[in-house]
Amino acid sequence: AQSVTQLGSHVSVSEGALVLLRCNYSSSVPPYLFWYVQYPNQGLQLLLKYTSAATLVKGINGFEAEFKKSETSFHLTKPSAHMSDAAEYFCAVSESGFQKLVFGTGTRLLVSP
Amino acid sequence: DAGVTQSPTHLIKTRGQHVTLRCSPISGHKSVSWYQQVLGQGPQFIFQYYEKEERGRGNFPDRFSARQFPNYSSELNVNALLLGDSALYLCASSLDAYGGSTGELFFGEGSRLTVL
Numbered sequence: 001a002q003s004v005t006q007l008g009s010h011v012s013v014s015e016g017a018l019v020l021l022r023c024n025y026s027s028s029v030p031p032y033l034f035w036y037v038q039y040p041n042q043g044l045q046l047l048l049k050y051t052s053a054a055t056l057v058k059g060i061n062g063f064e065a066e067f068k069k070s071e072t073s074f075h076l077t078k079p080s081a082h083m084s085d086a087a088e089y090f091c092a093v094s095e096s097g098f099q100k101l102v103f104g105t106g107t108r109l110l111v112s113p
Numbered sequence: 114d115a116g117v118t119q120s121p122t123h124l125i126k127t128r129g130q131h132v133t134l135r136c137s138p139i140s141g142h143k144s145v146s147w148y149q150q151v152l153g154q155g156p157q158f159i160f161q162y163y164e165k166e167e168r169g170r171g172n173f174p175d176r177f178s179a180r181q182f183p184n185y186s187s188e189l190n191v192n193a194l195l196l197g198d199s200a201l202y203l204c205a206s207s208l209d210a211y212g213g214s215t216g217e218l219f220f221g222e223g224s225r226l227t228v229l
Contacts, residue, residue: 041222042222043117043203043205043220043223044203044205044220045220046218049217090156092155099168100158101218103157104155105153105154106153106155
């Protein structure tokens with residue numbers, strides 16, 4: 001069965017610092033991988049997705065993620081954190097396309113001035 | 114253009130009651146999915162509907178049911194509510210059954226259900 005593991009329920013960074021949110025996946029077939037962001041009292045917004053094309057995926061708001069099959073990882077990075085990046089981030093996997101997503105437990109990103 | 118709209122935004126029920134949650138997809142979207150997000154956890158897939166037919170079901174009891182109407186809006190019904198059903202219920206829409214050309218699900222802001 002497919003699954004994702006997000007290491008660290010909370011990550012704290014200073015404004016301007018590198019953001020690194022970790023995600024490892026388990027899938028029996030080549031997966032589709034996603035990162036979503038959730039702001040308080042809002043739904044989920046897609047940041048980026050991997051669909052077996054380029055292994056380095058660029059998303060919105062300056063975020064990017066690299067698919068590493070050998071490490072079964074899909075970590076999310078941003079070179080310089082902004083206060084507005086504070087939110088909950090979810091990694092998700094799907095073996096059947098863009099529906100029926102399996103989400104991780106989420107990582108809350110805290111950004112301090 | 115309006116995004117995915119869900120109603121009600123908040124509701125409180127007691128154990129054993131029934132609840133109906135409603136979702137209107139983005140105009141032109143034909144697929145609707147439902148997810149349950151318990152506090153502190155990631156969303157869990159409940160159902161997907163496309164063209165009024167169920168295309169997928171997650172690991173939820175039969176107390177959970179859904180349907181899609183000819184205008185592609187959808188209802189999620191939960192019978193015999195339990196305390197553990199307290200959660201944020203998210204609806205997501207997409208152009209087709211596979212996420213459309215952008216491969217994206219568009220989520221609503223959710224209906225927060227509290228069961229006492």
